[in-house]
Amino acid sequence: MLKTFLSFCLLLLTSVAAVSQKASAEEELWWRKNNLRVIQTNLPDYEAATLNPDSLVKDLVAFSANTLIINAGGIMAFYPTKLDFHYTNPHMKPDMLGEVVKKCHQNGIKVMVRVDFSRMHESIYKQHPDWCYISPEGERMINTDMYVVSINAPYVQEKAFNIIEEIMDLYPVDGIFLNMPGYQTRNSYADKYHGIDQNVYDQKSFAAYSDGLKLPLKEDGSDPVFRKYMEFKKFTVDQWSERLNKLVKSKNKQTAICTYMDKHVDIIRHESQNNTSLPYWPYTASDNVSNAGNSYPDHIISNASIQQISFQSRFNAVEPMEVQIRLYENIANGSGLDLSMAGDTRGYEDERNFNVIRKVYTHHKKFEPYYGNYKSVAKVAVIAPGSWVHGEQGQEYRGVSLILKEAHIQFDVIEFTQIAKLAERIKAYKTIIFPEITNLSEEALEVLKQAAAGGTNLIGTNRSFSAYPSFLSEVFGAKVVSKDNDGAGNYLVPDQKEFKRFSLQKMLFWKFNLGLYNFSGADEKFFPILSSGRPGPPEIIGGHEPTGYYAMGVKKHAKSKAALLPINVGRLYFVHGYEQHKNILLEALDHVMPDAGKLVQTNAPAKVEVILKEYARNTPENRKTRQMEGLMLHLVNLTGFSGNTYFEPLPVLDLKFTLQSDFKPAKVFAMNSKKPVKYTWKDGYLTLDLSRLEDYEGIVISKK
Incomplete structure (x- = not known):
């Protein structure tokens, strides 16, 4: 009897230990901390010859970045690949990528490598034209010497996994960033519509999925065949994403998968891009983070501020104050920071944004415990x-x-x-x-x-x-x-x-x-x-x-x-x-809803964006319990936005706020102003005053 009891106790302890280890392993997943400060260097091929790992890491540290995204493979290899179907960047230095990964890790910076399987070099196309997109009119989708591929052809279905496996075998990367996933009907870089891919592999795959139907030639929502094709696209993309997840996690569970979709990924990436037409939209980051974060609450969200004006104007950055608004909106809505630039930080063609990036990233690092662990009110x-x-x-x-x-x-x-x-x-x-x-x-x-x-x-x-x-x-x-x-x-x-x-x-x-x-x-x-x-x-x-x-x-x-x-x-x-x-x-x-405006009442101008969240300090124990510790009032000053450009924001004076609050605060402080925040609390309402708002303020309202 005693022996049976002891055996039961041992089994129980083993089970508890296994659950504890699983929870601990989950907690150790680095991206779950939701404190990303990403810099992406979208390298032109020729910069692989000039990029200096030491200067790059020095700049990342100066920016307070903790994550780098850098080119690795797909369109071209930025490392010495041994795969004959993987076109090698002619400017590639054999030790560049490895040195970047090593030196980043030495400085506590994670590295996610960018892979893009949307295109292949002409030399590979000539050997395997059946791997590439073909329009209903028989046209290819081409950018100079790069051909758009077909998702259901062997390059994406087989060779892409070989490339990822080779990268992970060569380098201890922290993440895989998959750029431009999914089906393509439009050449985004040339802004030209080509139509539904008619590749023979797509024909066979769709016929097998749909019991013999032929690929539609036009996108027509009233056509039942096209609606079936839309189902097919979702099914095949999800299936491919699941295979990618299984491959990456089988090699290293600590490697994050990041892309623009939600299925089988760890980090959903979004983009604040330059507006292509008036009126401009200054709330892109708030919009993107709120949408993705609330729609897919089990994921980490990273919204990238895209530096470039357009695909045709990559070396000219958007206005610094637009970048500043995007970055502040990111962290106010619960994500980290993310910025994508065309090339290396050294010799960059438009450095006007660098001071803004450094300022906001440094602020986030300084006050990191107060960001990234929010609950909506x-x-x-x-x-x-x-x-x-x-x-x-x-x-x-x-x-x-x-x-x-x-x-x-x-x-x-x-x-x-x-x-x-x-x-x-x-x-x-x-x-x-x-x-x-x-x-x-x-x-x-x-x-x-x-x-x-x-x-x-x-x-x-x-x-x-x-x-x-x-x-x-x-x-x-x-x-x-x-x-x-x-x-x-x-x-x-x-x-x-x-x-x-x-x-x-x-x-x-x-x-x-x-x-x-x-x-x-x-x-x-x-x-x-x-x-x-x-x-x-x-x-x-x-x-x-x-x-x-x-x-x-x-x-x-x-x-x-x-x-x-x-x-x-x-x-x-x-x-x-x-x-x-x-x-x-x-x-x-x-x-x-007569009380719709009672949650936040203020004299702030319409162009002061007001974002109220419940917060808990972003620590491992709080991420486990989700016990909120107070309120965070974020104020993003958009007064410099004129409708078609972005100027320095005007200081806003003597702001007053009345917030619904079911607790009496133990303390209230402002992160940036370094001045006391006057407040009173009575009958479930907190009233506070802010004497001056510059570009951004975060007001912490703590229960204890």
């Missing part, structure tokens, strides 16, 4: 139409986000594809806003119904939910009459008693889309729509008569409200910036 969520937004739908989304940012309303961003996967989190929000979200799964719609029944308010703009008539009717009491209607010349009539922001206005002009909906199933209707009337000289204008339609309908549920605004309100504000259009959305939000 937001009660509002905005659903994003994707991780890379564009077009009119992107403008609607950005306009809605801009309205909330300028009103200092705290909100999380969640990608539309993740609604069903984050059901409990979705139901916890008090209000969710859908800026023209038109493509949702049945599972997502069911989650939203349950959320509305449980007390979550829903607000939809423009064409949101227009493809789901039963959902529109049940949740919003609405029916589509015409979801596409040019609103140029029309007016909306605000209810001046209900909506205080319009006390001096009787008519609000319109342009862009103005959907016509039947709100007979709604409980409330607002903003009557007037007809476009008579355009012309002053003598004949007028004739704006009621159309019988409304720009906002509200259906009341037992515990919530659902408001539909079938109008391009976000896009109109994003493009033109008239405050009356901002006020339409803010009035709608106040109507369904």
